Amino acid sequence: MITDKDYIEWQISYRDPNGRLIEFGECLDKALNNDTNLKMEIKRVVEEYRNVDTFDKKFTIQRIEDNRYYNEFKLINELTPILRLDGLTDNYYIDIILKPKQRAVGYQAMVFLYIPCEKALPLEDGQKLIGRKAYQNEKVKVFLNSDHILGLLKSFLLASDTHRKDILNILRYLNVNV
Amino acid sequence: MITDKDYIEWQISYRDPNGRLIEFGECLDKALNNDTNLKMEIKRVVEEYRNVDTFDKKFTIQRIEDNRYYNEFKLINELTPILRLDGLTDNYYIDIILKPKQRAVGYQAMVFLYIPCEKALPLEDGQKLIGRKAYQNEKVKVFLNSDHILGLLKSFLLASDTHRKDILNILRYLNVNV
Numbered sequence: 625m626i627t628d629k630d631y632i633e634w635q636i637s638y639r640d641p642n643g644r645l646i647e648f649g650e651c652l653d654k655a656l657n658n659d660t661n662l663k664m665e666i667k668r669v670v671e672e673y674r675n676v677d678t679f680d681k682k683f684t685i686q687r688i689e690d691n692r693y694y695n696e697f698k699l700i701n702e703l704t705p706i707l708r709l710d711g712l713t714d715n716y717y718i719d720i721i722l723k724p725k726q727r728a729v730g731y732q733a734m735v736f737l738y739i740p741c742e743k744a745l746p747l748e749d750g751q752k753l754i755g756r757k758a759y760q761n762e763k764v765k766v767f768l769n770s771d772h773i774l775g776l777l778k779s780f781l782l783a784s785d786t787h788r789k790d791i792l793n794i795l796r797y798l799n800v801n802v
Numbered sequence: 803m804i805t806d807k808d809y810i811e812w813q814i815s816y817r818d819p820n821g822r823l824i825e826f827g828e829c830l831d832k833a834l835n836n837d838t839n840l841k842m843e844i845k846r847v848v849e850e851y852r853n854v855d856t857f858d859k860k861f862t863i864q865r866i867e868d869n870r871y872y873n874e875f876k877l878i879n880e881l882t883p884i885l886r887l888d889g890l891t892d893n894y895y896i897d898i899i900l901k902p903k904q905r906a907v908g909y910q911a912m913v914f915l916y917i918p919c920e921k922a923l924p925l926e927d928g929q930k931l932i933g934r935k936a937y938q939n940e941k942v943k944v945f946l947n948s949d950h951i952l953g954l955l956k957s958f959l960l961a962s963d964t965h966r967k968d969i970l971n972i973l974r975y976l977n978v979n980v
Contacts, residue, residue: 673873676873679872682872683872687884694857694860694861694885694960695851695854695956695960696887696956697885697886697887697898697956697957697960698885698886698887698888699883699884699885699886700883700884700885700886700897701881701882701883701884702881702882702883702884703879703880703881704879704880704882705877705878705879705880706865706877706878706879706880707872707875707876707877707878708875708876708877708878709874709875709876710876719878720875778873778874778875779875782872782873782875
């Protein structure tokens with residue numbers, strides 16, 4: 625049962641495999657066309673974050689052994705760093721999480737947007753999400769304002785060099801002079 | 803380039819979706835037919851582990867905040883417990899790792915077998931693995947002796963109630979009276 629304490633987790637991306645803008649990329653495009661102040665705020669955020677050491681360089685996954693055992697097994701604790709940006713409008717928050725790469729050596733930084741379930745608009749039958757279970761493959765509508773967009777911008781600029789370069793290229797493509 | 807410090811990571815299972823014995827299940831079947839002492843050793847391990855609290859009940863993933871910030875982002879450390887059985891023949895080792903369930907709430911315990919690359923036998927062209935890169939989708943032959951099999955047995959009996967029940971059922975199916 626979904627309660628008002630539950631969140632939707634959205635591993636948000638910005639381009640599809642063909643290079644087309646999707647999700648955050650699409651949001652940036654639409655928001656820049658509708659909000660004349662946004663361009664200036666985006667430039668300010670870019671100036672603030674473009675030279676900061678990225679998360680994947682500054683932090684690492686660590687393993688800690690302290691000689692404890694459980695039966696014949698040695699206990700190891702794996703410490704994964706997470707950077708959280710909270711205090712966003714409507715209690716949205718963003719996590720940047722370091723994960724081992726799949727099918728490769730090294731780490732990748734992933735950006736997750738968390739949206740309170742009570743702020744999502746169900747599409748299927750208009751019934752509120754809270755107080756029921758989600759339907760299989762249910763889709764909902766969520767709203768991103770400029771506060772969320774600037775938060776996601778900070779997150780991708782901070783996450784890794786790859787994300788930073790991609791986002792700066794998208795901004796230039798959308799005629800933001802960065 | 804693969805070195806003699808590298809390991810093959812095998813997330814090992816025991817049944818396919820149709821219930822047929824595969825991987826560890828198949829190993830148990832074959833080893834029981836070839837090693838007359840194994841049945842007794844298996845029974846001994848089962849008696850030792852069948853009533854121990856399982857890993858997923860005894861341990862949990864924790865999050866630790868200590869009020870540190872990186873730029874505007876709060877730093878959170880996620881602590882994931884891992885149980886490791888090492889000291890196995892040929893430097894094989896086994897990890898039981900707790901991971902969040904995909905598309906569901908809660909945790910699942912997964913068993914990984916680690917095999918030194920220098921102990922694996924390449925199939926493609928007989929060229930040693932060490933000193934070259936792996937080919938795409940390359941398959942190798944690995945050897946499991948009774949020490950590895952008993953280690954995997956301990957791991958699945960300890961990992962979770964579900965794994966424990968599955969493994970006990972497989973043993974009964976293979977005519978081991980447990």
